[in-house]
Amino acid sequence: MLRALELRKDFGGLTVLHPVSVDFRPGEVHALMGENGAGKSTLMKTLAGLYRPDGGHIEWRGQRADFASPHDALVTGIAMIHQELMPIPDLTVAENITLGAEPCNPLGFIDRTRQTERARELLRELEADINPSSLMRSLTVAQTQVVEIAKALGRNADVVLMDEPTAALSDHEVAALFRVIGRLKARGVTVVYTTHKMDEVFKVADRISVLRDGQLVDTAPADKLSPEKLISLMVGRELSDIFPTRLPPSTEVVLEAADLTREPYYRGISFTLHRGEILAFAGLMGAGRTEIVSALYGLQPADAGQIKRSGEIVRIMSPSDAIALGIGMVTEDRKGLGLIPALSVRENISLSALPSLSRGPLLDHARELSTARDQMAAFSVKASGPEQPIQQLSGGNQQKALLARCLLNQPDIIILDEPTRGIDIGAKAEIYAAIQELTRQGKAILLVSSELPEVIALAHRIIVLRLGDTSAVLDAATTNQEAVLRFAMPL
Amino acid sequence: SLLALVGGLSGCKKSDPRKAGEIFIGFSSRDLSAEYTAKLSEAVVEYAKTKPGVRLVMVDAQSDAQKQISQVENFISQKVDVIILNPCELEASTPAVDRAKAAGIPIVLVNQVTKSAGDAYIGSNDVDAGHIAMEAVARKLGGQGGVLMIHGIMGTSAQLQREAGAREVFAKYPGLKLVDHQTASWDRAKAMALTENWIQAHKGKFQAVFAHNDEMAMGALLALERAGIKKDVYVIGIDAIAQALSAVKEGRLDATVFQDAVGQGKGSVDAALLLARKQPCPKENLIPFRLVTRDNLSEFLK
Amino acid sequence: MLDRNLLHRFGILIVILLIGLGLSVCTETFLSLSNLTNVARQISINGILAVGVTFVLLTAGVDLSLGSVVALSGVACASFAHPGDHTVALPIAMGLLTGAACGLTNGMLVTRGAVAPFIVTLGMMTVARGLALIASGGRPVSNMSPELTNLAGDFLGLPIPLLCFAGVTLLAWLFLRHFRLGRYIYAIGGNENAARAAGISVANVKLFAYTLCGVLAGLAGVVLAARTTTGQPNAGVAYELDAIAAVVIGGTSLAGGVGTITGTILGVLLIGEINNGLDLLSVSSYYQAVIKGVIIVGAVWLDRRQSRS
Amino acid sequence: MLDRNLLHRFGILIVILLIGLGLSVCTETFLSLSNLTNVARQISINGILAVGVTFVLLTAGVDLSLGSVVALSGVACASFAHPGDHTVALPIAMGLLTGAACGLTNGMLVTRGAVAPFIVTLGMMTVARGLALIASGGRPVSNMSPELTNLAGDFLGLPIPLLCFAGVTLLAWLFLRHFRLGRYIYAIGGNENAARAAGISVANVKLFAYTLCGVLAGLAGVVLAARTTTGQPNAGVAYELDAIAAVVIGGTSLAGGVGTITGTILGVLLIGEINNGLDLLSVSSYYQAVIKGVIIVGAVWLDRRQSRS
Numbered sequence A: 001m002l003r004a005l006e007l008r009k010d011f012g013g014l015t016v017l018h019p020v021s022v023d024f025r026p027g028e029v030h031a032l033m034g035e036n037g038a039g040k041s042t043l044m045k046t047l048a049g050l051y052r053p054d055g056g057h058i059e060w061r062g063q064r065a066d067f068a069s070p071h072d073a074l075v076t077g078i079a080m081i082h083q084e085l086m087p088i089p090d091l092t093v094a095e096n097i098t099l100g101a102e103p104c105n106p107l108g109f110i111d112r113t114r115q116t117e118r119a120r121e122l123l124r125e126l127e128a129d130i131n132p133s134s135l136m137r138s139l140t141v142a143q144t145q146v147v148e149i150a151k152a153l154g155r156n157a158d159v160v161l162m163d164e165p166t167a168a169l170s171d172h173e174v175a176a177l178f179r180v181i182g183r184l185k186a187r188g189v190t191v192v193y194t195t196h197k198m199d200e201v202f203k204v205a206d207r208i209s210v211l212r213d214g215q216l217v218d219t220a221p222a223d224k225l226s227p228e229k230l231i232s233l234m235v236g237r238e239l240s241d242i243f244p245t246r247l248p249p250s251t252e253v254v255l256e257a258a259d260l261t262r263e264p265y266y267r268g269i270s271f272t273l274h275r276g277e278i279l280a281f282a283g284l285m286g287a288g289r290t291e292i293v294s295a296l297y298g299l300q301p302a303d304a305g306q307i308k309r310s311g312e313i314v315r316i317m318s319p320s321d322a323i324a325l326g327i328g329m330v331t332e333d334r335k336g337l338g339l340i341p342a343l344s345v346r347e348n349i350s351l352s353a354l355p356s357l358s359r360g361p362l363l364d365h366a367r368e369l370s371t372a373r374d375q376m377a378a379f380s381v382k383a384s385g386p387e388q389p390i391q392q393l394s395g396g397n398q399q400k401a402l403l404a405r406c407l408l409n410q411p412d413i414i415i416l417d418e419p420t421r422g423i424d425i426g427a428k429a430e431i432y433a434a435i436q437e438l439t440r441q442g443k444a445i446l447l448v449s450s451e452l453p454e455v456i457a458l459a460h461r462i463i464v465l466r467l468g469d470t471s472a473v474l475d476a477a478t479t480n481q482e483a484v485l486r487f488a489m490p491l
Numbered sequence B: 001s002l003l004a005l006v007g008g009l010s011g012c013k014k015s016d017p018r019k020a021g022e023i024f025i026g027f028s029s030r031d032l033s034a035e036y037t038a039k040l041s042e043a044v045v046e047y048a049k050t051k052p053g054v055r056l057v058m059v060d061a062q063s064d065a066q067k068q069i070s071q072v073e074n075f076i077s078q079k080v081d082v083i084i085l086n087p088c089e090l091e092a093s094t095p096a097v098d099r100a101k102a103a104g105i106p107i108v109l110v111n112q113v114t115k116s117a118g119d120a121y122i123g124s125n126d127v128d129a130g131h132i133a134m135e136a137v138a139r140k141l142g143g144q145g146g147v148l149m150i151h152g153i154m155g156t157s158a159q160l161q162r163e164a165g166a167r168e169v170f171a172k173y174p175g176l177k178l179v180d181h182q183t184a185s186w187d188r189a190k191a192m193a194l195t196e197n198w199i200q201a202h203k204g205k206f207q208a209v210f211a212h213n214d215e216m217a218m219g220a221l222l223a224l225e226r227a228g229i230k231k232d233v234y235v236i237g238i239d240a241i242a243q244a245l246s247a248v249k250e251g252r253l254d255a256t257v258f259q260d261a262v263g264q265g266k267g268s269v270d271a272a273l274l275l276a277r278k279q280p281c282p283k284e285n286l287i288p289f290r291l292v293t294r295d296n297l298s299e300f301l302k
Numbered sequence C, D: 001m002l003d004r005n006l007l008h009r010f011g012i013l014i015v016i017l018l019i020g021l022g023l024s025v026c027t028e029t030f031l032s033l034s035n036l037t038n039v040a041r042q043i044s045i046n047g048i049l050a051v052g053v054t055f056v057l058l059t060a061g062v063d064l065s066l067g068s069v070v071a072l073s074g075v076a077c078a079s080f081a082h083p084g085d086h087t088v089a090l091p092i093a094m095g096l097l098t099g100a101a102c103g104l105t106n107g108m109l110v111t112r113g114a115v116a117p118f119i120v121t122l123g124m125m126t127v128a129r130g131l132a133l134i135a136s137g138g139r140p141v142s143n144m145s146p147e148l149t150n151l152a153g154d155f156l157g158l159p160i161p162l163l164c165f166a167g168v169t170l171l172a173w174l175f176l177r178h179f180r181l182g183r184y185i186y187a188i189g190g191n192e193n194a195a196r197a198a199g200i201s202v203a204n205v206k207l208f209a210y211t212l213c214g215v216l217a218g219l220a221g222v223v224l225a226a227r228t229t230t231g232q233p234n235a236g237v238a239y240e241l242d243a244i245a246a247v248v249i250g251g252t253s254l255a256g257g258v259g260t261i262t263g264t265i266l267g268v269l270l271i272g273e274i275n276n277g278l279d280l281l282s283v284s285s286y287y288q289a290v291i292k293g294v295i296i297v298g299a300v301w302l303d304r305r306q307s308r309s
C-alpha cells in the first residue's frame, strides 16, 4: 500500500532519519515504536508530505509518489493525526473537523447543516461528548485531541498516520478510538500508530517497527514480541522495574484546600497534602482535574474556597504568587503554557529560576549554562546541545525540558499535570525515580495523570473526580483500576 | 471617561440657534500644522471676531483634498452664508468650489486658486514666489553659478508652482545651473540631512540654495553653517516665518520671500462679508509677494 | 463565536449610538438627511479600504501600502479618462488592474519570497508612491471626462461611492462567511500550520487576500479620482492607518484569525462619525486630534471590557 | 539561536557592504571621513528610536506613536531652553520625561486596559501630535540657548548625537543580553502565557518596555530639537515607520520573541546608507522612492533566503 524506501531526513546537517525502509500493508495496524527523538514523528511527517525527504522516496500502490505538500498526500489518501495539537482556536469544532473538506452546495456556499452533521457523526463515532458548534478555544487539551482525531478520520483516507493520538486521552476515549480503528481495519484502511503507552501497542498493533536514533531496528509481527523484548529493542537495554516503591509520607500538612469552587468546572474540593506525599487526581476527560490544579498554581484562581500553605491562609492570584509560596507546576498544555518556542533549551529550562541564577539584576551566564547542562543530563533531554531552539526537539524531549524547568526552582509543592505525556518508557522510569527522590527529600506532589497504572503505582492517595465533584478518596495501596474507574464514570 | 465625554457633549447647549441677521462663515483651512497656514488662519479667526454679527467656524483639512471636499459638503448641510476656502490643491479641491456654487453659497478662495474660479480670490501667485526668489539668487550670483533647489512635498500645488517660477528664471539665465534638486517634504530635519549630503557630493559646485519654504531653508542654513561654508552660499526661502526673519536680521539667512498671511486673512473675511451681504466685491485681490533682505527687514518685523 | 462577536459589535455600536445622540443634541445638522448623506459619502473610501485590509489582517498579515496604491491607481485611472479618450470602462479597469498588480506583488513577495508583510508593504508604500509621481510627472492628472467624475455623484438619490462601499461590503461578508476560501482565511490566520496540515494551500489563499486588498485599493483610487476630479500622485497619505484602525476597532485581531466584516463596518462608522462630529462642533483641529485619539482608544477599551465580562 | 542570528546579521551585512562598495566606486565622496560622519549624524535619531522600539517589538507589541512623541518631546524641551532660562539639564529632563509619560501611558493602556498596542499607540500618535500643536500654538518653538543646540555638535571630534546613539545601543545590548529583565522580554514575546505560567510578571515587563521606548523617543526629540534648533510640533512624521523598518530588517520578528540589537543597528545602517547614497548619486526624488523600497525588500529577501539555506 504505502512504502518508505531508503527515506532520509536531515535538519541542518543533523541526520534524523537514516535511510529507513518500511512497508505498510492494507488493513494492518502498524505501530512505530521508539524512544523520544527516535524519529517517529519525522518519518510520519515525511509520509504525510509535511517534510520533503532528503534521500529515498515514497511508494504508493507500487508507484513512486512525490508529495510537495500535505495537500498532495491528502489527495492521494494519506491523512495524519499530529502529535502536536493544532487547533484553530477561533473556529468552531465543526469547522476544525471539516477543515479543507467542507461540504459545499452547488453554488459554492458552505453547507453548514451538513458540516455540523458530519462533525457530530465523527464525534459520535469516537464517543466524545463535544458540541460541534462550540469554539475550539473553549476545549480542554483532551477534547482538542479528540477533535484532531476526528479531523483525520473525516478525510476517509486509505492510510491514517496516528502520532501519539492518545497522549492526552484517558481510558474511556482510548477504548472508543480502538473500536474505530477496528472498523477501519475491517475496511482495509492502513493505520500507522505511535504511542508511548505500552499496553496499547499490544492491544491494537498487528506489526511493530522499532526505531532507534533514526534507524530502523526491527519490524516484527506483534505476537512475536513481548513487552520486555520490545522495550529492550527500543531502549537498547533491559528495563527491570519501572515503578519505584512508595515511601511513607510525614504527617506535616504543607497545603490545605477547603471548598474550592469554580462553576461549572468543580465545586467543594477539599484536601490536605502532606510532606513527602503524592496525592493524585483521577477522573475522565473534562472531570475538572486540570482546572483544580490550575487554581492552586494561580493560573485560573477559584471563585470560592480557601487555600492554606503550612497552616497560613494564602491568596494565589498568579503563578508568581504560587512560585513565591514554593509551588511549582508542569502544565498539561505544553505548547500553550509551557514552551517558549524560539528560545533555546537552556533558556527554557532556566526561565523560572533566573532570580537564583543571577547576581543582582545581571544574569550569571556560566552558571546558567552549567545548570542547564546538568538538568538536561538529569532528565536525559535529547538535543544537539543546550543552545538548540526548543521547538526543534521531539515532543517527549520538550516535555522533559519543562519538567526540568519546574524542578530547577526546587519547589516544596510540585504540581504535575500529565507529566509523562509523550515520554518514552525508559525516560518514564527515570522520572518516576526522580519523583520518588523528591518525596524522600520531603517535597509534596500533586499528580494528575490519565494513565491509571501510573497513578495507582505512584500515589499514596487518589482523589477521584466526577464532573467536578469529589466522588471518592482512595488509598492507592489497596485500590485497583476498576475501583477508580467506577468512581470516575458518570452515574 | 467616554460616558463623561458624551455627557459633556449633550450638556452643551444646542449650538446657538441662528440669530436673525447673523452672518455664518465656514472656513476650511489647508493645514493648521503648517506654520504659514496657521498664521493665515489665525488672522482669519481673529479678524472675524472683531466684526459684530459674524460667526465663523474653522475646520482643518490636514492637506487632504478629499477631506476638504467633505468639509465643504458639511458646510453646505449646515447652511452657512458664505465659505472661505484655503484650498489644499489647485485641481483636487476644485469639486469643493463647484459644490458650493451649485448650492448657491458664495465662496472665497484664499492663498491658492482652484480650477473653477471662486466668487473672490485673495492671495498671491505661488509662481511669483519662485520667480522672485530665483531672481534674487540670479542677481546675487550675477547670472552665473550653481544652484541647489529643495522641493516641498512633490506634486503639491505650492511645490509645483514654486518650481515653475524658479524654472522661468533658469530659462532666462543660461549661466545659472541647477546642480541638483530633491524633495525634503517641507521638513527642516530632512532638508538638513539633504544639504549635508549635497555638501559631500557637490562641494564647491554650488553658490546658492533655494528652498521652497523657510523651514527647509533653515535646515539648509544649519547644515551649511555646521560645515563652515555658509559664507560662500546664498540661501533663500519663502514665507518669511518668524525664525527666518530673525535669521535674516542676524545676517545668517540671506533672504526670504514675504507672503502677507495677515493681509490675506483679513482680505478674505472682508470679501466674504461683502458677498454674504450681496454687495459688490472685487473678483481678485492680489497681495504680491515681496523679497525680504536685511535692507528692508524693518518693514516686516512687527 | 457568534455570541462573542455580537457582544463586540454591541460595545462599539453603543459607543457609536451614544456619540450620535450627543451630536444630535449639540448640533442642529448632525441628524439632517444631507449631513448623513455627507457622512456616507465621506466614509466610502475608508470603508472600501477597510474591507480590503480586513482580509489581509485576518491572515495575520498587514498592508501599509494602501494609501500609495490609492494614489497610483488614481493616477492610472485619470490618465485614461480624458474626455473623449475612451469609454468609462477603460479608466476604471486601469485603476483596478493597477491596484491588483500592486496587491499581487505584495502577495508574491510575502508568500514566495517569505519576507515579512510589514517590510513588503512598507516597500510597496514607497515604490507605489514613486511610481505615481513618475507616471504623472509629479503633476496631478486632470482634465477627466465628466462620465468618470460623475461616478462621485448620486444614483437614485444615493451617492455612488456609498453604493460601491455597500456592494463591496456585502460581497465580502458573503465571501468570508459562506465560502470555503473565506473560512480558509480565518484558518490560516488562526493557525497557519494547522491550515497547511489540513491540505490548504496557504500561499494561494494569502496571495488571494493581498490581491483582493489591492483591487479594493484600486477601486478606492478610482472613487477618489472621481471625487477630486484628478489623479493626485500625493493623495491618500496615511489612509492605511485609518483603514487598519477601523478594522481593529471593529474587533479584528492583528494576530489574525478573528474578526468580521460587520465589525469593520462599525469601525468605519465610528471614525467617520467622529470626523464629521468634531468638524460640526467646530472643535479646533489641535484639540480634534487629542479628542479623536482618546475616543478611539476609549471605545476599544470599553468594547473589550464589555466583551470580557 | 546564536548561529541563526549570526547568519541573519551576515545577510544584511553583506548587502550593506555591497552597497557601500558600489557607492564608493560610483562616488568619490562616499567613503570620505566627512561623509561618514554625516551618515553617522543622520542615522542617530532613527537609531535611537529603533533601539527603543526593538524592546516593544520583542514583546510582540508595536509603537506607532514614536514620531509624534518625538515632536512633543522636542517642543517640551525647546520650551524650557530659551537662553538664560535654565540650565541645560532642565530642558533635557523635560524632553525625556515627556517621552516617558507618553510611553508609560501606552504601557498602562496595553497592560491594564488590555487594548491592542496598535490601537493604543495609534491613539497616542494622534494625541501627542495634538498636544504638541496645542503646547506650541502650532508654531515652532525657537530661540533655543546655544548650550542646548550645541548638543548637536561634536565632542572630541565625534558628533554628540552619534555618541548618544552609541551609548543607548551599548546599554540596550547589555540589557537584553545580560539582564534578567532582558530575558523576560524575549520570553514574553515568545509565548506570553507560558511566560506568565513561569512566574514572570508580564504586565510590569511590558510596562517597562513601553516606557523605555518612550524615554528614547524623548531623547530623540531632544536631539532633533538641538539639531534643528527648534521644537517643531510637526516634526517626526512617519519616523516610527523608518524605525520599525530598521528593526524588522535587522531580523526582529513582529510576532515577538526573536531579534537582537545588533540586527537593529544593521537595519539602521542600511537605511541610512541608502538615504545618503541616493542623495550622493543625485537620483531624482521620484526614483529615490522606488529604489529605496526595492532595496529594502530585496535586502530582507536575500537575508531570509540565506538564513534558511
Ligand SMILES: Nc1ncnc2c1ncn2[C@@H]1O[C@H](COP(=O)(O)OP(=O)(O)OP(=O)(O)O)[C@@H](O)[C@H]1O
Binding pocket: A011, A012, A016, A034, A035, A036, A037, A038, A039, A040, A041, A042, A043, A083, A382, A383, A391, A392, A393, A394, A395, A396, A397, A422, A424
Ligand atoms: N525542525 C527540526 N530541526 C532540527 N531538528 C529537529 C527538527 N525536528 C525534529 N528534530 C530532531 O529530530 C529528532 C527526531 O524527532 P521526532 O520528533 O521525529 O522524534 P519522535 O520519535 O517523534 O520523538 P517523541 O517520542 O518524543 O515524539 C529529534 O532529535 C529532534 O530534535
Ligand SMILES: Nc1ncnc2c1ncn2[C@@H]1O[C@H](COP(=O)(O)OP(=O)(O)OP(=O)(O)O)[C@@H](O)[C@H]1O
Binding pocket: A138, A139, A140, A141, A142, A143, A168, A264, A265, A283, A284, A285, A286, A287, A288, A289, A290, A291, A292, A332, A450
Ligand atoms: N458544564 C460545563 N460547561 C462547559 N464546560 C464544561 C462543563 N463541564 C465540564 N466542562 C469542560 O471540562 C473542562 C474542565 O476540565 P479540565 O480541563 O480540568 O479536565 P481534566 O479533568 O483535566 O481533563 P482533561 O485535561 O483530560 O481534558 C472545562 O475546561 C470544560 O471545557
Ligand SMILES: [Mg+2]
Binding pocket: A040, A041, A042, A083, A163, A394, A395, A396
Ligand atoms: Mg513524536
Ligand SMILES: [Mg+2]
Binding pocket: A140, A141, A289, A290, A291, A332, A417, A448
Ligand atoms: Mg487535564
